[in-house]
Amino acid sequence: MIIERSTNWREDFFERFEQDGPWDSWTLYKMSYEIEKMNLIPEFSGLQAPKFLTNLQLLPHQVEAAQTVIEKMNGKAILADEVGLGKTIEAGLIMKEYMIRGLVKKALILVPASLQNQWVTELNVRFFIPAISYRKNTPIDHYDVVVMSMDTAKKSPHREKIYEQDYDMIIIDEAHKLKNHKTQIYEFVQSLKKKFCLLLTATPIQNDVFEIFYLVSLLKPGHLGNYEAFQSSFSATKNSLDGEKYLRELVNQVMVRNRRHDTGVEWTRRKVQTITVQFTEQEKEVYDMISELKSISSIFSSSFTMVTLLKEMCSSKEATFLTLNKMLQKCAQSEEKEYIEAIMEKLMNLEINAKAEKVIEIIEKAQDKVIIFTEYRATQAYLQWYLYTKGITSVLFNGKFSKSKRDWMKQLFRERAQVLIATESGGEGINLQFCHHVINYDLPWNPMKLEQRIGRVHRLGQEEDVHIYNLAIEQTIEQKILDLLSSKIDVFEKVVGDLDDILTRKA
Structure with a gap:
């Protein structure tokens, strides 16, 4: 098609003026005028995007978060809302706003592999952003908005392809x-060019205060000083937190954090119980024998190995047996082998798992759907068998499953099974608001993993109070874990802000 400028427009205009027409449609003119008016951005404050997002009902805290990031943080921020408040929505809204304003065209979204398709769907359906999911050999230079797994992006040749692009915005989930x-x-x-950058995490501190230093340094290098300056000013934060107020002020300049109780949304309650369990005499005997391993064999001198074994013994004999069997192959001395074989024999003779019996009590009392979180796949398999012997239906969920199998397990849990038995991967990327009971069968060292687990059910759309049961065996390493979790929660709250209940609060 050839478009040429009219050379006789003046004659045409005077002819129509003298003859009073024919004129173009007034209706079409008004429609064209309204479209142009809508596309104008008369001022930089306020958001234009919400009026275009007809498939999305935005909540006030989400709009406020997006506006804060754009107007006060220059598009570089940590979105740290509590789990289930819609950080993905906030990120999509910010990206859409920048696109409308002509400031963002190309964007890269890095996510865990399990969330890749979910992000693509959200961007396309809710925000009308034509995002594509990166697969092997996808020509990323042909697409403006690409969603890619973190594990893929960091490796060659994908890394080099990304470096060749000029992305206006980088978004990183989890x-x-x-x-x-x-x-x-x-x-x-760190090496990516970041004109605008959003880091999404409900848990910006998981273990110690230096984690927030490295996250902030990705967005604004030097905002918290260099490492040495930060260490000298805030290393005491691990214990006394003398500079907590000043540090929180600095962090809040680059972080938006909404809590459930501050959103104006009516939330159901969390009812947290710490339930202590007593080993049977036979279980306690095996636990004590394992504790003595470090004095029997040099193989078990590693504190990590000992801690792992003690935690496994608090979980199931199956998980413990697998680790001991691997260690047995490394033993050179007969005395070591005999001691380990004696433990393994006693393990196999154990008939009762005291913690599993407590699980049955909780499930029978709940008379409802329940999620059980364990850290070991061997325990996962044992629990499914044990529940089956009690007439309780269950499905498994772990990181070894493909996405389609994970979706199938979730559907089976919703429609048929009473219990979902999940490893840590179940604490990420699945939404299960139809469930109201969470059993933390094994306690993690990291309190934020507990928050991630609970957040699978206590999120927008949950209509019932959520019951959380934290199991811990008395006079074992699990008692130490409870104390450490409380200490880490204290660090998080003093630097980031209050955390919803994940443990029974101490008086």
Whole structure:
């Protein structure tokens, strides 16, 4: 088609003026006028995007978060809302706003592999942003908005392809995975050009205060000083937190955090119980024998190995047996082998799992759907068998499952099974608001993993109070874990802000 400028427009205009027409449609003119008026951005404050998002009902805290990031943080921020408040919605809204204003065209979204398709669907359906999911050999230079798994992005040749692009915006979901500055993914993200950058995580601190330093440094290098200056000013934060107020002020300049109780949404309650369990005499005997291993064999001198075994013994004999069997192969001395074989024999003779019996009590009392979180796949298999012997239907969920199988397990749990038995991967990326009971069968060292687990059910759309049961065996390593969890929660709250209940509060 050839478009040429009319050379006789003046004659045409005077002819129509003298003859009073024919004129163009007044209706079409008004429609065209309204479209142009809508596309104008008369001022930079306020958001234009919400009026275009007809498939989305935005909540006030989500709009406020987006406006804060754009107007006060220059598009570089940590979105740290509590689990279930819609950080994905806030990120999509910010991206859409920048696109409308002509400031963002190309964007890269890095997410855990399990969330890749979910992000693509959200962006396309809710925000009308034509995002594509990156697969092997996808020509990313042909697409403006690409969603890619973190694990893929950090490796060659994908990393080099990304470096060749000029992205206007980088979004990273589950950004707490960047807490270790020595990892490949951290170094990769640090090297990216970041005009606008959003880090999404409900848990910006998981273990110690230095994790927030490295996250903030990705957005604004030097905002918290260099490492040495930060260490000298805030290393005491691990214990006394003398500079907590000043540090929180600095962090809040680059972080938006909404809590459930501050959103204006009526939330159901969390009812948290810490339930202590007593080993049987036979279980306690095996636990004590395992505790003595470090004095029997040099193989068990590693504190990590001992801690792992003690935690496994608090979980199931199956998980413990597998680890002991691996260690047995490394033993050179007969005395070591005999001692380990004696433990394994006693393990196999155990007929009762005291913690599993407590689980049955909770499930029978609940008379409802229940999620059980364990850290070991061997325990997961044992619990499914044990529940089956009690007439309780269950399905498994772990990181080894493909996405389609994970979706199938979720559907089976919703429609048929009473119990979902999940490993840690179940604490990420699935929404289960139809369930109201969470059993933390094994306690993690990291309190934020507890928050992630609970957040699978206590989120927008939950209509019932959520019951959380934290199981811990008396006079074992699990008592120490409870104390450490409380200490880490204290660090988080003093630097980031209050945390919803995940443990029974101490008086």
